[in-house]
Amino acid sequence: MTNATTVREAVVRFLRDTGMTTVFGNPGSTELRMFRDWPDDFTYVLGLQESVAVGMAAGHALGTRRAAFVSLHSAGGVGHALGAVFNAFRDRVPLVIVAGQQARSLIQLRPFLGADEPALFPRPYVKYARQPERAEDVPAVLAEAYRLAMTPPRGPAFVSVPEDDWDRPAEPVAPRTLYSEFTAAPAALAALAARLENCARPALVVGPGVADEDAQEPVRALAERIRAGVWISPLSGRSGFPEPHPLFQGFLPPVARQLAERLAPYDLVVALGAPLFTYHVADGGPPLAPGTELFHLDCDPAQAAWLPTGTSIVTTLRPALTQLLGLLREPHRAPPPPRPAPPPAGAAGHITPELVFDLLHTRLPRDRVLVEEAPSHRDTLHARVPIASSGGFLTTGSGALGWGLPLAVGRALADRRRVVCVVGDGSALYAVQALWTAARHTAPVTYVLLDNGGYAAVRALGRRIGVAPVPGTHIAGIDFPALAESLGCPAARAEHPGELPAALDHALDRGDDAGPFLLHLAMTDGADTLYEPWAR
Template sequence: MTTVHQACYEILRAQRLTTFFGNPGSNELPFLKDFPEDFRYILGLHEGAVVGMADGFAQANGKPALVNLHSAAGTGNAMGALANAWNSHTPLVVTAGQQVRPMIGVEALLANVDAASLPRPLVKWSAEPSCAQEVPLALSRAIHMAAAPASGPVYLSVPYDDWKQEAGPGVEHLAGRHVETAGMPGPDTLSRLASALEMASNPVMVVGPDVDACGANGSAVTLAERLAMPVWMAPSAPRCSFPTTHECFRGLLPAGIASISRLLEGHDLVLVVGAPVFRYHQYEPGDFLPKGTRLISITCDINEAARAPMGDAVIADIAGTLRALAETASQASRPMPVARVRPALAEEEAGPLAPERVFDILDEMAPRNAIYVNESTSTTNIMWQRLRMTEQGSYYFAAAGGLGFALPAAVGIQLAKPERRVIGVIGDGSANYGIQALWTAAQYNIPAIFLIMKNGTYGALRWFAGVLEADNVPGLDVPGLDFCALARGYGVEALHADSSQTLITSLREALAGDRPVLIEVETRA
């Protein structure tokens, strides 16, 4: 007899989902029973950190990752992290244990009441199978749904008495299934896109995270060079999709309506690739586009295409469409954009380090293929100005702005990319939301470097307090934190830096080793 448990592990094995990220409870134990030797289980001490690690792992790998949560309580703890995964199009298969079927209706302890509704709207698909024999099919569907464009998290609740039941007939067909998406635009559409770009007198391109996610940064560079276009990163970009050292690169767009419109002034065509149009933040009313400016977006997400307040949209395969445009567009006769002037190196000053000085040192010392995971939100613009990020997959940020992403994501990314050094740059306020991931880094010897920017305050909130004219607001400072003590308590080596020289020494030691290290850096508020 093939059990539901056996059938599901065969599906997972065939689909190469052999790494689990989880924090189990009693409902999940029957699923984890007799855990196969060819699988690995990465334990996290909090569900938010678990999903954050899986998020980083899946983004870096470009493939679905499996998450195992505990019923409703564990799912609730993970919801903030799910918001980031949803907005970054991260393919996660989130499983949650449910009470046994006879106990769900009476709402016994640990019953996940209305389980399929709980994680919505932060998942693409959510289900609880109606009987045990549907579990393998539901798992197979979840995997394919997570990976299909636009990829994203899905959720499957399974009563724990289902795993020992006999699987239904035909279950053997599920493990070997492959689902592919062929989403290239037709010749007429490609011709219209190329013609629009060629006929524009001053086009500009805005690239978003899906360009980096599909490995198309090189095609974006080729297209920009062919058409001599300046290139902006989309607002609040969770990935870096264009080399920051390239002469066409202009920087990170702000997240306000009026500010974006001002920066796009003078361009008759805006081509947005792999990004929402646009992900605004602070309310800054104004014209969505300058007068006389046309916008065309290429996206893999029908929801992003439909909700955009302006412009035309093409829903298509990002990598293939960019490559085709780069190959077919004619070479522009106009000169290339003038390269940005890199900011001068920050001067050494007494006292806590200026963030500019921290990033100058980091840029000088880190390997050129380093991966940066950012959650120092108040210094994001400085980071984009001063770090040379040129490789595919060099930068990650919380796509929904939810704190607690960077520290666990750095662990997951380093696990997926052991050949590159991962450096998390994290504010002292943000670090507390995912601090439990330090334990996982120590236990599995995952050699990420965690650079804590310690200034004793929520810097981004202080900036917003000024924008919103909100005076005398409580709760903006976080004094008295000792991240070196916290790190050592979780088993991670910790170093303290309060000057350029101590930061240089600490980074040199961390980069030379093969173990996780936290560096607490005293910075200015």
């Protein structure tokens, strides 16, 4: 028995075979045995809070297009991480999450740090959750979790491992080949092709699934073939269409009546990888205007089931779009006019988001990834910083704050290209510990922190529904540059418009080996613009 492979050795071999050699976590007592004889070819990325570890792992997974491995600590650590797990689930990020559990011999005694019903705790925001019945089952259960995490729709999978399992004997598990693309029936795609050829005014709505499945190029080809206007789905967590393209029309609002009005000019709408009806504000409006027909293509049968209207085709996107393009002829219709560009930012005595984003647009290299978590200014950023490259924009599609800072760290570590993260002061404080990890791993991230003194998006929404003032939405007295520097991240500040061009140049023009940098910008409360573009 002394020569038998242990659970730990079998798991390490599986992680190596699947490329999950970067481990994100925050260690605790019930994980210690997992770290015995830690392999030299593995990298442990420490997050100072568990949600930070999950956010960094998500950024790494999006950058590598592979599942990332996360180590969490029992019930308390899983609880800390659940907000980020929720984001990963809604944003279809493949994660393999392993949580420590107390020893099997103690579980019946409700021990200190033990997790009651650990497989139920992270649900419903994981695709799979299990604590193996036997120690020798751990490698096989982990392999199953990995395969489910990587199967469309991708997402997090969870395994709870009692701490005394790691030294028990177990057989190694070899990775299996997984072909995860599947295509709709030819008859369904032929019916859609016929409708596209016969309609008068088609539109495409591009969702985060397009970027997740790396389908931006066939979507562009489809839009050009049928001369359709292209919209981004409400509150999408990723980019899926080149925004400088003349067919691009803008971003749909997360309000039912306004969304239906935007799509009312079209007689046929095709939603691609998009949960089209993502609402943030209830107004009692209909999903679509009369006369607008919907087709919906997505790999998730559950999403197809809850859509309130339209025809759903359950399929992965790339093979379906390839077949669809082969069925379509060039139509005799004019393309829609391009959307107008916003006017340049006007002069002001203070720094405005319009000025920041105009200057950022001229300075942001095309191949850079932009991460955003500044809800007060998201619409302004979208209007003034068009994203051209696939995977060039990342944010949370579900709204749980504390995602942006660690997501940017993990994304930067994936390929060591500088990432730019635009973040609000309120959002930054949910996960400011990520700056410590960024500094320790020399992650090439430039943080542009827009400080408007609190949770301005909540204040703005309160004003619009007649709740003012909103308690607990003001934050004051935090020296963000000093805080960043105490965590090892160099920082600077700008308070006047004349300082901004040079400050942005200094923050952005840094080599990919220069590590993180934070630029703090003093803003007025610009959240009065929140929802304003939706209301037009």
